[in-house]
Amino acid sequence: MKWTFVNKGAEQILNQKREALKGHMCSKWGTEICDTENCDIKCLNRGMGKTYFSADGSDFQIDLAYVHNQKREKCGHIEILQDITHLNQTLNIKEKQDELINGITTSTDKFLSISIQVTNSASQLSKNAEEQSGIIQEFVASISEISDNLEENINHINETND
Numbered sequence: 001m002k003w004t005f006v007n008k009g010a011e012q013i014l015n016q017k018r019e020a021l022k023g024h025m026c027s028k029w030g031t032e033i034c035d036t037e038n039c040d041i042k043c044l045n046r047g048m049g050k051t052y053f054s055a056d057g058s059d060f061q062i063d064l065a066y067v068h069n070q071k072r073e074k075c076g077h078i079e080i081l082q083d084i085t086h087l088n089q090t091l092n093i094k095e096k097q098d099e100l101i102n103g104i105t106t107s108t109d110k111f112l113s114i115s116i117q118v119t120n121s122a123s124q125l126s127k128n129a130e131e132q133s134g135i136i137q138e139f140v141a142s143i144s145e146i147s148d149n150l151e152e153n154i155n156h157i158n159e160t161n162d
Helices: 008-014 040-045 085-161
Strands: 050-055 058-068 074-083
Touching: 008 074, 040 050, 040 058, 040 074, 058 085
Parallel strands: none
Antiparallel strands: 050 058, 058 074
């Protein structure tokens, strides 16, 4: 398809003056989609209203539509070229942030699980310590009673020997 009009924005993106572009085939630009199935004109003919490509370190979106005459017959088409590099960079940053947030969420969930296990273990330890304390108190009481009985027996033996 030959260019019939090139606006100032397209001049800047293409880095060429519109006079040098008018009348030339659009494939003169030589992008990665030129002369392929992703060519904007081929996409438009297949009913697709958009196509994308990268060139010179930038990402672009082309919105496509037919131009119709008063009889509603197709008489040409229009292409709106947009530099979407910053949008793609922002989306990539958001994707990385989402990955980080998912990682933080996973770590937080693991931390919560470990905290619950530690709390349960601490509670069980506390119960065991209380039980051991009770056993020790019973042991001390038993030893004290044995000691008292021994002392009483010794006194009784001493009294009977006198």
